[in-house]
Amino acid sequence: MTLNEALALIKSSAGRGGEKKPHYLVCGFEPLHLKTFLSAHLLDRLPASGVGILNGVYGDLTGNLSSAAKSSALAAAVVIEWGDIDPRLGLRSSGGWAEEVKPDILASAAVRLSRIEAALAGLAERMPAAVVAPCLPLLPIGNTIRAQSSIAELELDQLVTSFLLRISRLPGVRVVERSRFDGVPRTDRLDAQMELLAGFPYTTSFADTLAGAFTEVLYQSVPKKGLITDLDDTLWSGIVGEVGADKVTWQQESHTQIHGLYQQMLAQLASCGVLLAVCSKNEQTVAESALARQDLFLKSESLFPVCANWEPKSQSVGRILRTWNIAEDSVVFVDDSPMELDEVRRAFPGIVCREFPKKDPAKLWALLCELRDLFGKPVLVAEDRLRQQSIRASAAIQEMGEAAGTDEFLAGLDATVTLDWRFDSSDLRPLELINKTNQFNLNGRRIGEGEWQRYREDSKAVLSVVSYADKFGPLGKVAVVLGTAEPGAKGRGTLKVSHWVMSCRAFSRHLEHHTLDSLFRETGADQIEFDFEATDKNKPLQDFFRAAGIAPDADGAYRLSRSGFSPPSTELPHHVVNLTK
Amino acid sequence: MSDIQERVVRCFSNVFPDLPADEIPRASTASLPAWDSVAHVTLLSSIAEEFGQPFEIEDYEELVSYPLIVDRIENQTRHA
Numbered sequence: 001m002t003l004n005e006a007l008a009l010i011k012s013s014a015g016r017g018g019e020k021k022p023h024y025l026v027c028g029f030e031p032l033h034l035k036t037f038l039s040a041h042l043l044d045r046l047p048a049s050g051v052g053i054l055n056g057v058y059g060d061l062t063g064n065l066s067s068a069a070k071s072s073a074l075a076a077a078v079v080i081e082w083g084d085i086d087p088r089l090g091l092r093s094s095g096g097w098a099e100e101v102k103p104d105i106l107a108s109a110a111v112r113l114s115r116i117e118a119a120l121a122g123l124a125e126r127m128p129a130a131v132v133a134p135c136l137p138l139l140p141i142g143n144t145i146r147a148q149s150s151i152a153e154l155e156l157d158q159l160v161t162s163f164l165l166r167i168s169r170l171p172g173v174r175v176v177e178r179s180r181f182d183g184v185p186r187t188d189r190l191d192a193q194m195e196l197l198a199g200f201p202y203t204t205s206f207a208d209t210l211a212g213a214f215t216e217v218l219y220q221s222v223p224k225k226g227l228i229t230d231l232d233d234t235l236w237s238g239i240v241g242e243v244g245a246d247k248v249t250w251q252q253e254s255h256t257q258i259h260g261l262y263q264q265m266l267a268q269l270a271s272c273g274v275l276l277a278v279c280s281k282n283e284q285t286v287a288e289s290a291l292a293r294q295d296l297f298l299k300s301e302s303l304f305p306v307c308a309n310w311e312p313k314s315q316s317v318g319r320i321l322r323t324w325n326i327a328e329d330s331v332v333f334v335d336d337s338p339m340e341l342d343e344v345r346r347a348f349p350g351i352v353c354r355e356f357p358k359k360d361p362a363k364l365w366a367l368l369c370e371l372r373d374l375f376g377k378p379v380l381v382a383e384d385r386l387r388q389q390s391i392r393a394s395a396a397i398q399e400m401g402e403a404a405g406t407d408e409f410l411a412g413l414d415a416t417v418t419l420d421w422r423f424d425s426s427d428l429r430p431l432e433l434i435n436k437t438n439q440f441n442l443n444g445r446r447i448g449e450g451e452w453q454r455y456r457e458d459s460k461a462v463l464s465v466v467s468y469a470d471k472f473g474p475l476g477k478v479a480v481v482l483g484t485a486e487p488g489a490k491g492r493g494t495l496k497v498s499h500w501v502m503s504c505r506a507f508s509r510h511l512e513h514h515t516l517d518s519l520f521r522e523t524g525a526d527q528i529e530f531d532f533e534a535t536d537k538n539k540p541l542q543d544f545f546r547a548a549g550i551a552p553d554a555d556g557a558y559r560l561s562r563s564g565f566s567p568p569s570t571e572l573p574h575h576v577v578n579l580t581k
Numbered sequence: 582m583s584d585i586q587e588r589v590v591r592c593f594s595n596v597f598p599d600l601p602a603d604e605i606p607r608a609s610t611a612s613l614p615a616w617d618s619v620a621h622v623t624l625l626s627s628i629a630e631e632f633g634q635p636f637e638i639e640d641y642e643e644l645v646s647y648p649l650i651v652d653r654i655e656n657q658t659r660h661a
Contacts, residue, residue, distance in 0.1 A: 003630050007595035007623075014598060032622060197638055198622045204630065 001212075003033060003204045006040035013043045013050065020050035024073035026123075028061035028084040030199035037204075037211035038077055045215045058199055059087075062112075065119035069126055074450025076129040077214040080116065081136055081201060085109045085160070089139055091195045097141040102152045105141075109156060113163040124172030125425065126457075128449040130217040131167060132176045132210060133160050136201055137186040171426040172449065174217045174378055184209055219448070222436055223377045224352065225326050226275035227266065228317055230335035231287055231308070234356040235263060241282055245290035250297065258364050260297055262334075262356065265368050267298035273384025274375050275304075275324055275391060279316040279333070281340075282308040304392055313340050314347030321348075323395050325504040327438055327537065332374055334367075381429040383476035390505050393472035397508070410510070411573040415470035417511060419518045420477075420579040423456045423463050430465045430480040437501035439540040440479075440512070443533035445499065460484040462495060462523055466515055468506055478506035481515060485523055494559075495525035500541075512544055514576060520562050522578060530558040585632075585654050592627040593647065596620055609646035621645075628654070 001009075025031050025038055035053050042051040054071055056064030061084040068076050083090025086105045088097055097105065123129050142150030168175045181189070189206040202210065232239045237256035238248040250259035270276050276298075280287050287308035291300040305323050307316035313335070321328060329350035335341050336356040345353045352374065357363035400409070428449070435446045447455075455461045466479035483497035497519075502511060519528060530550065534542060545551070550560050582590070586606075593605045597615055600608065610616045616624075625644060629635050634657050636644070644650045 003623075004592065004595060004627055007592075007627060011595050011598045030619075032619060033626065036623065193635075193638060194622070194626075197641060198618075200622070204626065 001037065001040060001208050003036065003208075006036050006208070009040045009043055010036065016043075016048075016050040018049060020052040021046060022052045022054055022071070022073045024054045024068040024071055024076040024127075025079075026056065026061065026064045026068050026076055026129075027079040027081070028059055028064070029079075029081060029195075029201055030058055031055045032194075032198060032200035033204050033207045034079070034200070034202060034211060037208045038214060041208075041211045041215040042219075045219045062115050062119045065116065065123050069119070069123040073127055074448055074454075075127050075218045076123055077211075077218065078120065078123075078129050078131045079210065080131065080133055082134045082138060084116070085112055085134065085156075089141070091139070091192060091201070092199065097139055099143065102141065106152070106155055106159070109159050113159060117163060117167055120167055120173060121170050124170050126450075126453050128172050128174060128218060130174045130176055130214050131164075132213070133164055133178060135178065135181050135186070135206075135210075136190050171379075171428075176213050176217050180213050181206075181209060220376075220378065224274070224332050224374045225330040225436075226277065226320075226324055227269060227332045227334065227371070227375075228277045228279045228320055229266065229303075229333075230337070230340070230356065231278060231280040231282060231290070233336040233358050234334060235259060235266075235278075236290065237358070240290045241286050245286065245293065248290055251295075258358065258361055261364060261368065263297035265371055267302065269371065269375055270298060270302035270388065272375065272377075272380055273387045275326075275388060276302050277320045277324070278303050278306040278308065279313050279320060279335075280306075280308045281310055281313070284308045302388065304388065305395070312343055312347075314344050317344050317348060317351070324391060325394065325439075325507070332371070377432075379428055381427075381432065381477075383429055383478075386474055386476045387505070389473050390475045394505055396472070413470040413472075413509075413573075415468065415509065415574040416577060417514045417574045418467040418469075418577040418579060419515070419522070420465045420467065421463065421522060422579060423461070425453060425456050427465075429477045430463070430482075433477065433480045433501050433503060434482070434499050437503060438535075438537040439504050440500075440502040440507070440544070441535065441538045441541060442497065442500040443531055444535040444538060445533075447499070455482060458484065460486065462519075464515065464518065464522070466502075466506075466511055468509060468511060470509075475503070475505055478503040479511055479515060481519060483528075485525060493525050495519060495523050495528045496531065497528055498531045500530070504540075507540065510574075512548075514574065516548070516560070516565055518576070518578060520565060522580070525562070527559050527561045530560070532558040585658065586651055588631050589628060589647065589651055589654065592624060592631055596624045596627055606647055611645075625650075632657070 023042060025035055035055060039051055039053050054073055056067050061080065086109045087093045088095035088101065088105055120129060138153060142153050144150045164175050167173045184206055189202060191201065191203045195201040229235055236248040236250045236259050240248050249256040250263055251257060266276055278287065287306060291303065291306065305320055307319055309316060317333065321331065328348040332352045332354060333344050334354050334356050336358050338355055341353040341355055344351060354367060357367060431449060431452045462483050462485050464481045465477050467477045468475045479502035480499065481497055482499040483495050485495050486493050549564065550558055553559055590602065590605050593600065593608060594602065597613065600613065610621065625636050625641060628650060632654055644653055
């Protein structure tokens with residue numbers, strides 16, 4: 001994006017309705033073009049919203065961090081430059097960097113970075129903060145030629161790297177990967193004239209790159225949930241049905257490491273909670289015999305289900321989607337055959353289909369990087385590790401057919417439903433559920449981390465996070481209700497529910513009934529008003545509303561009164577635990 | 582209106598979206614309150630990008646009105 005394109009976009013977006021979403025650009029320099037580009041990139045990323053950019057004063061990064069923490073901003077973009085770490089490292093300083101000064105520069109840099117860290121911790125408690133470490137070239141402080149690192153430069157780098165490691169562990173802080181800017185030489189990032197003239201250090205093209213990176217990190221795409229892989233010439237080299245299970249290869253010594261690398265990538269994804277399944281044109285027993293090999297680079301139990309047959313692959317993919325109970329747009333399909341990819345793509349246009357480049361390591365490298373981006377998420381939560389196990393349990397229950405719906409079956413589950421009414425700002429799982437769940441979702445509306453934090457600060461907010469466990473194992477946190485209770489609601493009032501989501505893994509357990517029951521009990525509200533909106537995907541919630549008799553009243557509002565609420569015809573046999581403050 | 586003038590007007594319009602188009606030819610730092618130091622640097626950066634011609638530091642002090650900016654661009658273009 002050029003500066004003029006950014007300015008034109010901002011101008012054309014001036015008429016966007018609704019409240020402007022405030023963001024804070026925290027830096028120690030004059031924000032100038034970076035503010036323009038950040039505004040434009042955010043407008044591009046948030047097409048339904050207006051965007052406002054707040055900023056602080058020149059030369060006081062730490063103070064600006066504190067100001068941002070007190071602001072109404074929903075997210076912060078924080079840029080740290082060498083001059084913020086020590087003013088003598090900036091172009092506008094006259095402090096010098098002679099040898100005798102360097103120990104003092106290093107000592108002061110350590111102190112300043114600690115102060116920045118403390119201020120960042122305060123900021124990140126209230127909103128997500130994307131942080132960029134110094135990306136401008138250092139002043140020529142080294143005593144060496146430029147081709148040789150100097151001790152002072154290495155010590156500064158070490159201070160910064162150590163600082164980044166510390167802040168990356170702060171909840172809410174997202175460190176922008178420095179290699180993201182590798183495509184721009186450091187010398188092309190600095191606009192020395194603009195720095196001396198106006199206190200703004202970046203070229204416009206680099207300001208655009210920076211703003212794009214901030215937006216990408218603060219507003220990440222919803223990660224995919226599952227990957228379906230082919231076997232022959234994809235997970236391994238060779239046709240297992242022809243050469244046999246012991247002859248397919250994926251190792252360096254057989255020059256088929258390209259498949260081994262792919263296996264290791266899948267193992268990494270599985271360890272992060274990504275669902276993996278197999279879709280292969282093979283005999284089931286033949287495929288399973290190769291998957292049973294002990295030298296596979298991923299655990300074969302990570303692959304579920306394994307669909308090996310001679311049907312069109314789209315049919316197997318459909319079966320896998322039903323087993324996982326997730327939407328096609330949450331899934332990636334990898335196969336070496338363009339024809340198979342095309343067949344699946346036609347049946348499921350929402351699936352991301354990628355060709356396995358069995359002869360091209362450079363393309364494999366690109367595929368692995370793309371998979372990281374498709375499945376990457378800011379933080380891993382405990383539920384990520386439970387997902388595969390719970391999908392297997394759900395599949396086992398599905399296989400029981402109608403027997404799984406009986407009172408006897410439910411009673412035999414020995415289930416515990418836990419409703420946690422406490423607001424833990426460091427736990428992002430409830431927010432993840434709100435932003436990932438499509439089917440049992442009150443209205444499909446998503447919320448950002450900053451808005452989430454504002455709910456936490458709202459004394460009227462009511463949050464219930466529902467966890468579930470039974471004899472098949474824990475599902476973890478699977479449902480969230482978020483709303484507001486008007487003052488006086490205790491006893492007789494209305495609880496307005498703005499968000500209600502439940503993971504598809506928890507369907508058929510009557511958790512929704514427990515949730516409503518507990519909402520009435522814990523809030524004391526006389527009625528619950530749902531901010532319902534039909535979407536293309538929330539049919540399961542619509543079905544539940546229909547079954548529970550929740551329909552629009554004369555005002556068009558979806559309300560459920562305490563007297564009108566009745567548990568389902570079956571008993572609710574679960575053990576219920578409420579965790580309150 | 583010449584091509585240069587049209588392009589300069591477009592830059593003005595992006596930086597000062599509330600300024601009516603017919604007032605742009607008379608705009609100057611003295612007459613337009615919104616033309617502060619930040620807007621000045623933004624405007625000249627926008628114009629430099631539009632014409633692919635960077636300004637010198639001293640230009641930032643001299644180019645304080647629409648006519649002066651248009652004159653400078655026309656001169657630069659003539660001597661290019």
